[in-house]
Amino acid sequence: MDVYGLIGNPVGHSLSPPMHEAGYEQLGIDARYVTFEPPEDGGAEAVRSAANLGVSGLNVTIPFKQDVLDAVEPDDLAARIGAVNTIDFSTDPPTGHNTDAVGLVRALEHHDVSISGRAVVVGAGGAGRAAAFGLADRSVTVDIANRTTEKATALAEEVTSADAVSGTATGHGLDAIEEILADADLLVNATSVGMEEDRSPVPAEALHGDLAVLDAVYSPLETRLLKDAQAAGATTVDGAWMLLYQGVEAFERWTGESAPVGAMNDALRGGLE
Numbered sequence: 001m002d003v004y005g006l007i008g009n010p011v012g013h014s015l016s017p018p019m020h021e022a023g024y025e026q027l028g029i030d031a032r033y034v035t036f037e038p039p040e041d042g043g044a045e046a047v048r049s050a051a052n053l054g055v056s057g058l059n060v061t062i063p064f065k066q067d068v069l070d071a072v073e074p075d076d077l078a079a080r081i082g083a084v085n086t087i088d089f090s091t092d093p094p095t096g097h098n099t100d101a102v103g104l105v106r107a108l109e110h111h112d113v114s115i116s117g118r119a120v121v122v123g124a125g126g127a128g129r130a131a132a133f134g135l136a137d138r139s140v141t142v143d144i145a146n147r148t149t150e151k152a153t154a155l156a157e158e159v160t161s162a163d164a165v166s167g168t169a170t171g172h173g174l175d176a177i178e179e180i181l182a183d184a185d186l187l188v189n190a191t192s193v194g195m196e197e198d199r200s201p202v203p204a205e206a207l208h209g210d211l212a213v214l215d216a217v218y219s220p221l222e223t224r225l226l227k228d229a230q231a232a233g234a235t236t237v238d239g240a241w242m243l244l245y246q247g248v249e250a251f252e253r254w255t256g257e258s259a260p261v262g263a264m265n266d267a268l269r270g271g272l273e
């Protein structure tokens with residue numbers, strides 16, 4: 001039996017176990033997915049212990065996504081983002097990947113959203129970095145807007161100067177949102193604004209019908225931003241799709257199988273409702 005898992009602190013609320021186990025069950029894979037909660041300074045050590053115990057794969061969440069870089073060989077994208085959320089123990093040393101970036105792109109593709117043109121990413125933290133690099137890697141022109149303008153500008157410089165990245169990025173403060181959204185094709189909320197609150201990081205008047213809007217927040221599923229976007233005639237993609245596809249991407253990397261996306265989605269949404 002293969003053992004996969006998640007390290008985070010806290011991890012009690014995680015929906016990854018039912019999501020991944022629904023996938024194993026559907027494909028008849030003999031595996032389990034369990035959660036581990038190492039102490040806050042114990043991320044890298046937990047990864048080394050997991051390798052010794054024969055764990056096949058680990059997902060990594062807050063607060064360990066940066067710390068585990070010390071215990072793995074990160075691939076190019078994870079190194080550029082500066083965060084690892086998926087570890088593959090089939091190599092020595094284990095390899096570190098970031099499936100948040102690809103998960104975002106696959107969530108958009110699932111909704112037939114074209115990954116091209118101009119995108120506005122609101123937020124320049126971990127999720128914002130994954131979104132900016134993931135979209136720029138697909139040749140999208142990215143405008144990053146963040147409450148702390150300097151973080152957006154610094155991230156934009158990193159994205160634009162990265163060798164492997166084909167798109168370009170520009171950083172802004174939140175006050176630029178209306179202007180940069182006017183001719184944008186895509187909007188991603190990568191801030192925590194809207195989580196368990198009826199608040200949007202973007203003024204409703206700035207939204208328009210030519211936009212596709214993805215909110216990385218998934219609690220609630222229908223955020224204020226997505227309600228406003230729907231009212232403006234935009235295509236909307238809720239945060240559970242990104243959560244699903246970062247998991248799908250990890251599942252496929254570990255098992256080498258095409259993930260049963262429908263079964264994993266049902267298990268995830270069953271837990272969210």
Ligand code: ATR
Nearest residue numbers: 123124125126127128146147148151190191192193
């Ligand atoms: P994550 O890993 O989920 O991205 P994070 O790294 O803590 O979490 O980043 C949180 C993001 O949400 C940041 O872009 C943050 O803006 P700052 O860089 O200025 O801190 C943004 N954010 C959090 N609370 C916010 C608020 N009330 N208004 C606007 N942006 C906010």
